[in-house]
Structures are given as C-alpha cells and as structure tokens.
Amino acid sequence: MMGPVDRFVNGTLAEPAPAAPIAKGSWRLLLTHIKPRKWPLVAGGLLGFVGGIAGLAEPLVAKSVIDAFGSGASLTGPILMLTVLVLFGATLSAAGTFVLERTAESIVLSARLGLVGRMLRLRVPDVDRLKPGDLISRVTADTTLLRAVCTGGVTNGITALFMLAGCVVLMGFMDVVLLGVTLGVLAVVATMALFVFPRIGRATTQAQEALGEMGAVLDRALQAFRTVKAAGAEERETEAVRGAAQRAWRKGVTAAGWNSIAGTATWLGVQLSFLAVLGVGGLRVASGTLEVSALIAFLLYLFYLTGPISMLVEGATQLQTGLAAVTRLRQVEELEVESLTPGEPAAPGGTAPAALTFTDVRFHYTKDRSPALDGVSFEVPAGSMTALVGPSGAGKSTMFALLERFYEPDAGSITLDGRELRDIPLPGLRAALGYVEQDTPVLAGSLRENLLFGAPEVTEDEVAAVIARTQLTDLVNRLPEGLETQVGHRGQMLSGGERQRVAIARALLRRPRVLLLDEATSQLDAVNELRLREVIEEVAATTTVLVIAHRLSTVTSARQIVVLEAGRVRAVGSHAELVAADDLYRELATTQFVASGEAMAGNAG
Numbered sequence: 106m107m108g109p110v111d112r113f114v115n116g117t118l119a120e121p122a123p124a125a126p127i128a129k130g131s132w133r134l135l136l137t138h139i140k141p142r143k144w145p146l147v148a149g150g151l152l153g154f155v156g157g158i159a160g161l162a163e164p165l166v167a168k169s170v171i172d173a174f175g176s177g178a179s180l181t182g183p184i185l186m187l188t189v190l191v192l193f194g195a196t197l198s199a200a201g202t203f204v205l206e207r208t209a210e211s212i213v214l215s216a217r218l219g220l221v222g223r224m225l226r227l228r229v230p231d232v233d234r235l236k237p238g239d240l241i242s243r244v245t246a247d248t249t250l251l252r253a254v255c256t257g258g259v260t261n262g263i264t265a266l267f268m269l270a271g272c273v274v275l276m277g278f279m280d281v282v283l284l285g286v287t288l289g290v291l292a293v294v295a296t297m298a299l300f301v302f303p304r305i306g307r308a309t310t311q312a313q314e315a316l317g318e319m320g321a322v323l324d325r326a327l328q329a330f331r332t333v334k335a336a337g338a339e340e341r342e343t344e345a346v347r348g349a350a351q352r353a354w355r356k357g358v359t360a361a362g363w364n365s366i367a368g369t370a371t372w373l374g375v376q377l378s379f380l381a382v383l384g385v386g387g388l389r390v391a392s393g394t395l396e397v398s399a400l401i402a403f404l405l406y407l408f409y410l411t412g413p414i415s416m417l418v419e420g421a422t423q424l425q426t427g428l429a430a431v432t433r434l435r436q437v438e439e440l441e442v443e444s445l446t447p448g449e450p451a452a453p454g455g456t457a458p459a460a461l462t463f464t465d466v467r468f469h470y471t472k473d474r475s476p477a478l479d480g481v482s483f484e485v486p487a488g489s490m491t492a493l494v495g496p497s498g499a500g501k502s503t504m505f506a507l508l509e510r511f512y513e514p515d516a517g518s519i520t521l522d523g524r525e526l527r528d529i530p531l532p533g534l535r536a537a538l539g540y541v542e543q544d545t546p547v548l549a550g551s552l553r554e555n556l557l558f559g560a561p562e563v564t565e566d567e568v569a570a571v572i573a574r575t576q577l578t579d580l581v582n583r584l585p586e587g588l589e590t591q592v593g594h595r596g597q598m599l600s601g602g603e604r605q606r607v608a609i610a611r612a613l614l615r616r617p618r619v620l621l622l623d624e625a626t627s628q629l630d631a632v633n634e635l636r637l638r639e640v641i642e643e644v645a646a647t648t649t650v651l652v653i654a655h656r657l658s659t660v661t662s663a664r665q666i667v668v669l670e671a672g673r674v675r676a677v678g679s680h681a682e683l684v685a686a687d688d689l690y691r692e693l694a695t696t697q698f699v700a701s702g703e704a705m706a707g708n709a710g
C-alpha cells in the first residue's frame with residue numbers, strides 16, 4: 106500500500122496553490138490563543154506604558170535641574186529625583202518587555218502543544234493528503250509567528266490607541282477645525298492602509314506556505330536518503346529545496362514591500378496633515394480666529410502623533426502576520442482526530458484468538474478511482490492462518506487498512522468475533538490486532554525500544570519469551586550491547602529477515618488476538634526463510650494470523666488461502682485445491698511467489 110510519504114515522492118514540486126485568504130474564523134482562533142493569557146499581556150503592556158510615561162516626565166525634572174542651576178538652589182533634590190525616575194522608568198520598561206516576551210513564548214508553546222497533541226491522532230486519509238514536512242513547518246515555523254502578534258500586534262496596538270485617543274482629545278481642545286483637517290488627511294491614509302494590510306497578510310501566508318513546501322521537499326529527500334544518492338538526484342532535490350526557499354524569499358520581499366509602503370504612507374500622511382494644518386491654520390491666524398501659540402501647540406501634537414500612528418501600523422502589520430500563521434494552524438486544527446480515549450476491550454475473550462468476517466465490503470480511496478475493494482466476502486476462522494494472495498494492486502493491503510480502521514468501508518460489514526468494527530472503540534480494536542507492515546517496520550532507537558514500542562509495561566520474562574518465539578535469541582546474543590544496541594535509522598543495521606521478525610515480536614508483545622502480517626517481498630536466505638516460516642506457524646498455533654503472503658513457504662502452511670483480483674475474492678481454498686482449480690493462483694504460484702519452482706512442485710504435489 107502506498108504510504109503518505111510515497112505520495113509526495115513522485116514528480117517535482119509544483120508551485121503551491123494560491124494562498125487561502127485569511128478567513129474570518131482566524132480572528133476567533135487568534136483570540137482563543139491570546140485570551141487565556143490576556144492578563145499577563147495587559148500587565149506587560151501596562152508596565153511598558155507606565156515606564157514610558159516615567160520617561161516623558163524626565164524632561165520636566167531635567168528642566169527643574171537646569172532651573173536650580175540658574176537660581177543657585179540645591180541640586181541634590183532634583184538630581185536624586187531624576188536618577189530615581191530614570192531607574193524607575195528603565196526597570197518598569199524592562200519588566201514590561203520581559204512579561205510580554207514570556208507571555209508570547211507561552212502562547213507559542215500552547216499553540217505547539219495543541220498541534221502536537223492532534224498531529225498523531227489525525228486520520229490516515231487526511232495525512233495522506235498533507236505533506237509531512239509541511240505539517241512539521243506548521244508546528245515549528247508558523248507557531249513562532251504568533252510571538253510577534255502578541256508582543257507587537259496586541260500590546261503596541263492597544264498602547265498606541267490610548268495615546269492616539271489622548272492626543273486627539275487634546276488637539277480638539279486646541280482647535281476643532283484643525284483637528285477636522287488632520288483627521289480628514291489621516292482618513293485618506295487609513296483607507297490606503299486598508300488596501301495594503303490584507304496584501305501583507307496574503308504575502309506572509311504565501312511565504313509560510315513556501316516554507317512548508319521547503320520542509321516537505323527536505324523531508325522527502327531525507328526519508329529516501331539512499332535512493333536520492335543512488336539515483337544521483339542530489340542536485341535536483343537540492344534545486345527543489347532551493348526553489349521553495351526562493352519562493353519564500355520572494356513572498357517575504359513582497360510582504361516587506363507592502364510593509365514599507367504602509368510605513369511611508371503613514372509618514373506621508375503626517376507630513377500632509379502638517380502642511381494642511383499649516384495652510385488652514387495660517388489662514389485662520391491671519392484672519393484672527395486662531396492664536397499663533399495655539400497653532401504651534403497643535404503642530405507639536407501633530408508630530409507627537411507620529412509615534413502612536415507608526416505603532417498602530419506596525420501592530421496592524423504584525424496582526425496580519427499572526428493571522429496568516431493562525432490560518433495555517435487552523436487548517437490542521439479543523440481536521441477531525443481519532444478518539445483515542447481508552448475504551449472497553451475489543452470483544453470478550455481477553456487475548457484468545459478472534460475470528461474475522463468480511464461481508465460484501467466495498468471501498469473507494471477516492472471517488473474518481475475504481476473501487477479498491479468491490480464486494481469482498483470471506484471468513485478468517487479463529488486460531489489458524491489465512492493467507493491473502495493476489496496480483497499487485499488487488500486490494501490486499503487495503504483490507505488491513507480497513508481492519509485497522511485507517512479508512513472506513515463505503516458499504517458492507519467487517520466483524521471481529523461477530524462484532525462490527527465500527528462499534529468497537531479504536532484503542533480496543535487496535536489492541537486486539539497486531540499489525541506488521543511490509544515496509545520500515547523498525548524505528549530508530551535501541552532494539553529494546555523497538556520491541557516495547559507498543560507495550561511499554563511488559564515484563565523481562567515476556568520479552569525473553571517473545572524473543573525466543575521469534576527466533577531472535579541469536580541476534581540479541583550477537584549484538585554488542587544486546588537489547589540496548591542501537592539499530593539505526595529504520596533499523597538499517599538489521600537484515601531484512603531480522604527486521605521482519607523484530608516487527609513480529611513487537612506486535613506479539615501486545616498479545617494480539619489477530620496478527621496482521623504484510624510479508625516482505627524481498628528474498629530471504631534459506632536460514633531466514635525457514636525461521637520466518639517457523640515463527641509464523643508457531644504464532645498461528647495460538648493466534649489468528651491473516652498474512653499477505655508473498656512466499657510459497659507461507660501459503661503452503663496456511664489453513665486457507667484467499668485469492669484476490671481487482672478488489673474481488675476470486676477463490677478460497679488450500680494450496681493444493683487452488684493449484685488444481687484456479688488459473689490465476691497457479692500462475693502466481695509459479696511466477697510470483699518468492700521460492701524455487703522445485704519447492705512449489707514439491708508442495709503442490
């Protein structure tokens with residue numbers, strides 16, 4: 106069966122689809138991240154604000170120091186006060202910055218934990234569609250963008266709004282007409298900003314998407330590291346990563362361009378207001394309706410306004426960046442996750458072998474493709490071995506995927522000991538099934554970690570018993586550090602046969618009621634072949650075994666063999682019966698099963 110990684114290994118990377126617009130729900134999602142930490146954010150903002158006001162008072166105190174020079178009064182008092190004010194302002198500002206940054210880090214952490222918590226519980230069809238590298242970049246890079254929105258976006262924005270409001274009120278006291286002129290000019294600038302901000306958001310989303318693509322290409326190259334080298338594809342893969350990196354750069358530059366337009370427009374707005382106020386104010390002074398001092402004070406306020414307006418623009422920009430990130434987080438957060446709360450055991454019977462039945466099971470991966478399973482019915486009796494055989498693409502792995510409920514059938518019924526699979530809580534169902542995949546069944550880490558992967562609580566005695574059952578004792582004795590030996594990325598340090606038996610041992614340690622075994626297609630040497638056969642036969646004596654068989658030695662030891670072709674059951678029977686009665690089976694047995702013709706003839710006879 107094709108895994109999610111394979112799906113992205115084909116072909117070169119296409120240009121990403123245009124960035125999804127920032128959806129309305131993103132605002133809500135941004136708030137849900139920020140809301141639980143609103144008080145620390147307010148506290149940090151307030152500390153910074155008060156620190157800033159203390160800074161504003163410094164010139165006044167400095168003035169009294171200078172006045173004291175002139176009048177010959179003692180300097181100690183004013184200097185002491187100035188020192189206290191400087192220290193006070195600096196301490197408050199530093200504390201404010203720290204509280205803000207810490208809160209922002211906490212928001213990033215909780216967004217990451219939330220995503221990570223969902224990631225491994227996503228449903229298989231969704232992960233088939235998404236690229237692993239892109240998912241990783243959502244957890245790492247996109248969450249980081251939330252930091253800026255919390256520190257700059259929210260707090261700067263709120264502080265600036267306060268300052269702006271204060272300033273506008275004071276300007277209104279000075280002269281309402283001039284305030285009208287100022288606001289008129291600024292309104293034009295604000296309208297322009299409304300045009301620019303969504304573009305900053307869109308460019309940021311595209312930059313993040315390109316970054317995700319870069320992660321995806323890197324991931325596929327590292328997953329298939331040996332293949333990349335063997336195929337001499339280093340340069341092409343590097344080029345693909347480079348392409349994605351450059352796309353991220355281009356979009357980053359676009360965002361920077363819009364950013365600078367927003368900044369310049371702000372500056373221009375204030376300058377234009379200044380000219381307009383100077384013109385209108387000059388006329389009013391000339392006509393005697395305004396005092397010169399009021400005009401000067403008004404102009405000073407106008408310059409003071411530059412600060413909060415710039416902060417506001419910066420805040421709005423950062424808000425757009427945060428929204429872009431949140432939009433990408435939201436795409437993952439909206440995916441359904443599997444319910445993994447521990448449920449009742451799969452069915453009464455503890456670890457006793459279970460029977461399986463498929464009744465008229467139909468299943469499509471996608472609606473535009475022909476069905477992978479098209480009315481499949483057969484039974485797997487408890488406590489014996491059933492082999493599934495059929496040409497490539499017949500639907501064998503799909504059956505395992507439906508049994509594990511990675512996908513749900515479109516129609517028909519699958520039961521475990523008479524109980525519909527969909528009525529069994531997922532953890533219980535998966536605990537009842539031991540699943541050995543065909544590819545990469547061994548993970549990086551020690552041999553012990555690999556064995557205990559699905560059952561961390563088993564005893565040493567159980568581990569020893571399963572090692573003996575799966576004929577791994579020699580291997581463990583041979584390895585320099587026994588069970589503690591590191592097996593390398595995907596178990597590279599073990600042979601194919603050993604990997605398969607380690608995976609079987611891992612599945613058995615969960616004491617499954619049915620073992621689903623997707624046999625490796627690779628050729629094993631005679632010793633490993635014999636061992637595998639003995640292990641499977643031994644397991645089948647006490648557990649139900651359903652095996653996707655690629656070896657003659659396996660099919661000949663199966664109680665029954667189910668022949669699949671193009672999603673349908675073609676025949677069911679023993680090896681001898683099928684060799685006699687089914688053309689396809691005979692052909693598979695002579696040409697496809699991994700074994701010599703002599704063995705086949707001998708077994709068939």
Ligand SMILES: Nc1ncnc2c1ncn2[C@@H]1O[C@H](COP(=O)(O)OP(=O)(O)OP(=O)(O)O)[C@@H](O)[C@H]1O
Binds near residue numbers: 106107477496498499
């Ligand atoms: N995740 C998937 N998404 C879409 N189509 C898929 C997916 N997995 C398998 N298929 C398709 O479904 C059909 C059955 O595939 P399946 O992997 O079950 O075959 P198989 O009998 O196990 O083949 P093989 O022996 O080569 O592993 C094939 O046509 C395959 O291309």
